[in-house]
Amino acid sequence: MVPKNHLTSSEIFAFLDLETTGGNASYDRITEVGIRFWQDVEIIGEYQTLVNPETRISSFIERLTGITNAMVADAPVFAGIADVLREKLDGVIFVAHNARFDYSFIKSEFRRLGQAFSAPVLCTVKLSRYLYPEFPRHNMDALIARYGLAQVRRHRAMGDVSAMFEFFRYAMADKGQERFEEALRFLLKRPSVPSHLPADILSDLPRCPGVYRFYGEKDVLLYVGKSTSIQQRVASHFSGDHNTNKDVRISESLRRVEWTETAGELGALLLELKQIKGLSPLFNRRSRAAKTLVSIELAANRSGYLQARLVREIEPHRLGDYYGLFRSKKDAERALRGIAQKNDLCNKLLGLEPEREGPCFQRTLGRCNGACDGGEDVVRYNLRAQIGFHGLRLKTWPWQGPVGVVERDQATGRTDILVIYNWLHITTVHHEDELHEISVHGARVTFDLDSYKLVVKALMGQDGRQLTVIELPGTGEPDVLMP
Ligand SMILES: [Zn+2]
Structure with missing residues (x-):
């Protein structure tokens, strides 16, 4: 009996393989999908279809996969199977051999339809490498040869699914439940909160935009980051999604998380820049100081x-x-x-x-x-x-005087009004009433190239944000300090 708290008994695993017109998810397309669904040591279903890629399959790819232009001519296009696929893949663990490839193709196809797709991903190449580090090769042919997996039709989707599935079951039996589950958990990167933080830290963090700061021992500032959802972004640091050496070092040193909420993205971006420049966190890549602008x-x-x-x-x-x-x-x-x-x-x-x-x-x-x-x-x-x-030519400031740029977070009801003049962020207030009391005259601001570019981009609408801008009466010039 397998205890119910095991991944292999509670989760649905979708072993998926795709055939495509080539190797690049951004312009190559899917020609075949094969999926085997498995839960609690039972195969609970299969799904297989050819897909019309809406583009030519090269003769090289035709020979490699055996899928020809003629075969897919009458097959459904991806848009035609998207709904079924989304429903079938909802809530599953996405398993593939060299999963980055299949996952990015599925994501790209959904993206073309204007839809986001995401799933927890398990790569059987990584699983093999993790469980059998003594072997140098972990590609499909190597696994088939090593374990004598059923010689199936290689390079067709369901054939590769069968081989991957057999390897999965072989490894589970070979390594035993405990060891196998441990490997799955490691590879699925279930967010594991760094050991020195409270286990429920993530639930304390807000889902609104803002800036977060990571502190290490002796309250050394390690890192400043920004996000439209503080909680989500911090969680992604812990999930190993960006498992860089730097992320690992930050996680190991992390002792405390602090954050500042903002109403919108522009406010978060400006605050992040200001804190990175002002507080010099250890792990932020320093933008080369604009000392000699x-x-x-x-x-x-x-x-x-x-x-x-x-x-x-x-x-x-x-x-x-x-x-x-x-x-x-x-x-x-x-x-x-x-x-x-x-x-x-x-x-x-x-x-x-x-x-x-x-x-x-x-x-x-x-x-x-x-x-x-x-x-x-x-x-x-x-x-x-x-x-x-x-x-x-630099952008001439198009307003008479300073402006208030209004950002509002629907979820929290928070409003930030960023007071900006000549592309410089002077201050932030939270109520329109306060705008009357603002005087930019004599305000001390430092000219900063990155902030200038950011504000020009935001206010000139180059990144498509619709901002509400309130014009303020001109009340003199700020004292601008050059870096
Ligand atoms: Zn001349």
């Missing part, structure tokens, strides 16, 4: 030609006068060289040649139209320069 300014020289100049002082209220924000002088010069080349602009006027009298070097080679020696019409050259730089 460089931009380009265009100004007419004595002859009226636009000349480029690198600047380190950026006045946020005239962002439209600057072109590009670069983390180093080298990056700025690389951009200048690109623009010069693409638009046939004068290297000397772009500051790419050492100061000296006379025309630029390119001019002497006949490759500059002559803005450096009056050879090109000034209006014409300036127009060409402006066109060349246009794409780099």
Whole structure:
């Protein structure tokens, strides 16, 4: 008798194999699905169908799988089996040999239909490697040869399902229930809360957006992260979904979790950036400090030609006068060289040649139209320069004064109003009434490239968020500190 608290008696395992038109889930398609359902040591059902991939099967794949274009011509397309499949796979453990492959194909097919799909995944390659580390190879052919599994029709879905299923049952009998269950639990990555945290920590965490902080021994800040669901994101750290060396080290050191709720994603993103920069957590990848932020300014020289100049002082209220924000002088010069080349602009006027009298070097080679020696019409050259730089021009702040960006979390009812001016986050309030008391005049903010980019993207709607923006009366300029 198998005790009921075992996975192998309580869960339904769906042994699944797919045939496809190729190896890439993002553009290759499924041509066959085979699934065997197993629960409490009984096969409880099978499902098998050819699928019309809505694309050509190459002759190489035809020969490999034996599934031809003619065979799938009248088969249902994935959309036609999606509902049945979803119902059959609901609540099962998804078992496949090299499961990442099959799982990503199923996910991609559902994604094409605008549907999410997820299931706990068990990979029988990993199971074999875990239980039989003494063997070097764990692919299907190796298992069939090693265990004398029924020689089935390889590379057809149900054939591979049978082989995988036989291996599973062989291993369970061979290793014994306890050892086998332990392997399943390990591989299924049932979220295991790090040993130094309370076992029910996850249920304490809110499901709303916000920022979480992981602390280690002696209250050292290990990591700052953000999510639209704090609970879900923290759980994924523990589930080993991203089982990187870094995650493992964080888990081992973790002693305490702290969080700050926000009403929305923009608030969470800005807070995360601020905390990563301000608190320097041990395990966050440092974004290279923007200590030497460089931009380009265009100004007419004595002859009226636009000349480029690198600047380190950026006045946020005239962002439209600057072109590009670069983390180093080298990056700025690389951009200048690109623009010069693409638009046939004068290297000397772009500051790419050492100061000296006379025309630029390119001019002497006949490759500059002559803005450096009056050879090109000034209006014409300036127009060409402006066109060349246009794409780099920083976003001019489109409102009269500061704005309040409203974020609201339906579930918690929380409202955050982010006060933003010239793309800088000044402060956050929670009621519209408080907006009247806000004065950006003299507020101290540090210009930060990452936040600037984030806010431009959010407010210009480039990431599709619909934000409510309240315009506030202009009340002076903040004190902007350059990094
Ligand atoms: Zn020139």
